[in-house]
Structures are given as C-alpha cells and as structure tokens.
Amino acid sequence: MQLSTMTGMLVQGYGVSLQIFFVTLVCASLLGIPVALGRLSRVRPLSAVVGLYISLMRGTPLMLQMFAVFFAPYYVFGIQTDSSFMFTACLIAFVVNYAAYFAEIYRSGIQSIPKGQYEAAQVLGYSSGQTFRRIVLPQVVKRILPAMGNEIVTLVKDTSLAFSIGVAEMFTTARALVASQRSMMPFAIAALIYWVTCLVIEFLLRRAERKLSYYHD
Structure with a gap:
C-alpha cells in the first residue's frame, strides 16, 4: 500500500477522533459548570450525590464506562442496539467522564478566590452577578487554565480508547x-x-495564558 493511501486512511480516522474531541470538550466544559455548582452547594444531599458522581467517574476507567454505556440499554432495559449506537455511547461516556474532571477544576478555581474580594465588591455596590462576571470569573479562568490544558491534552490521547x-x-x-x-x-x-495536535493545543493555551497575564494574583 502506498504511503499516501495509508496516510489518507489515517486522516479519515483522525476526523472521527476530532469529532470525539470537540464534542467532548464543548459538552463536558458546559456540563462541568452545574456539576461544580452542585458540588459547592450548601444543600448537603445534593453536594453528596454530586460528590459520589465525581468520585465514580474519576475512580473508574473510561474504557469501562464506555462498555457500561454501550451495553446498558440491552442488559438493563432490554433495548436492542446496533453498531450505529457505538459512536453515541462513546460520546456519552466521554462527556460524562470529562465533565467530572472539569467540574473539580472549576470548583478548585472558585474556592481559590479570597472571600475578601467578594466582601470588597459588595462594599463597592456590585451585585452578585457583577461580582462573579467582572471580578471572580477572570481570575478563575486564569487560575484553572493550566489544569484545563492538561486535561485537554489528555483528551486528545484518550480518543484512542474509542x-x-x-x-x-x-x-x-x-x-x-x-x-x-x-x-x-x-x-x-x-x-x-x-503529537502535532497536542503541540497546537499547547501553543494556543500558552497564548491564552499570556493574554490573561494582566490578572495578577
């Protein structure tokens, strides 16, 4: 087989890998927000349930979670699935798994902001929403970016588990x-x-970190 033909087949498979990557990144990033807020909730039952979910997702292999999602419809609900469900099951497992990791990163970022900043914003007349958008969020984004970058690079490689x-x-x-x-x-x-994909992501993340460098801790 010619090298060009071989490379073309790999690039076609790479397109599927990119679909898994982008869907997981977008959906897990968004899902991680309510999960993080649930973990920070003062309602103890809610916080406990969310904590259990995060512990389960982080404490079991992603490959095992994919098998669970793929076979659950038949073995749990008696629903027969076909090969077309493979990709859907893969996406569900990836999103649910990575949302747990992202949620913990968000939680640590939010909790790292000193309480004095909230109190100072209240004295200055900021509402809770304004405090979060203008003061807390820019600092949280800067602080969590390195950890998010590590998870995003890991996600690139984890697509091979599909x-x-x-x-x-x-x-x-x-x-x-x-x-x-x-x-x-x-x-x-x-x-x-x-490797090249990870290098591109690392380059973009470094640029983002430089742009946020004006937010000093």
Whole structure:
C-alpha cells in the first residue's frame, strides 16, 4: 500500500477522533459548570450525590464506562442496539467522564478566590452577578487554565480508547493497517498526528495564558 493511501486512511480516522474531541470538550466544559455548582452547594444531599458522581467517574476507567454505556440499554432495559449506537455511547461516556474532571477544576478555581474580594465588591455596590462576571470569573479562568490544558491534552490521547467499543477513529485504523500491511509505519504516522495536535493545543493555551497575564494574583 502506498504511503499516501495509508496516510489518507489515517486522516479519515483522525476526523472521527476530532469529532470525539470537540464534542467532548464543548459538552463536558458546559456540563462541568452545574456539576461544580452542585458540588459547592450548601444543600448537603445534593453536594453528596454530586460528590459520589465525581468520585465514580474519576475512580473508574473510561474504557469501562464506555462498555457500561454501550451495553446498558440491552442488559438493563432490554433495548436492542446496533453498531450505529457505538459512536453515541462513546460520546456519552466521554462527556460524562470529562465533565467530572472539569467540574473539580472549576470548583478548585472558585474556592481559590479570597472571600475578601467578594466582601470588597459588595462594599463597592456590585451585585452578585457583577461580582462573579467582572471580578471572580477572570481570575478563575486564569487560575484553572493550566489544569484545563492538561486535561485537554489528555483528551486528545484518550480518543484512542474509542477503539474498545468498535469506533473507527485513528488508532483503530492504525491497528488495522499494521495488521494488514505488517508495518509499524501506520503507528508512527498516527503518533506524529497526535503529537502535532497536542503541540497546537499547547501553543494556543500558552497564548491564552499570556493574554490573561494582566490578572495578577
């Protein structure tokens, strides 16, 4: 098989990997907000339930969670699914898993803001919403950006776990090509694509950190 053909097949699988990445990043980032607020809630039952969810998501393998989501409709509810459900199950597992990690990052960022800043904003006549938007949020974003960056880079590599339930992303394609062509070249090309993707993300995150550098702790 020609190198161009092999690369084209890997790029096609990379497109699936990017779909998993972007859907997870957007949806988990948004879902993590109410989860973090639930964890910070003064309503103890709510905080306890959310805490259990976060502990479960962070304490069990993502691959196991994908299997649970994929097989639950049949074994729990008796609903027969087909191969088209693989991608949906993959996305659900990724979003639910990463929302827990993002929520903990949000929570730590919010709790890192000194209470004196809230009190000072109240003295200056700011409402709760204005205090959060103008004073708290910019500082939280700056403080959580490094941790969020680590999780985002990890997400790029974790997309390869989708192979476990049969989703044809880039790593799945690379494995198939290695088996059929008896060559390590597909793995090398896939590794290069993952690496370049992470380098681009790291570059964008460093630029974002520099833009936020005017917010001093």
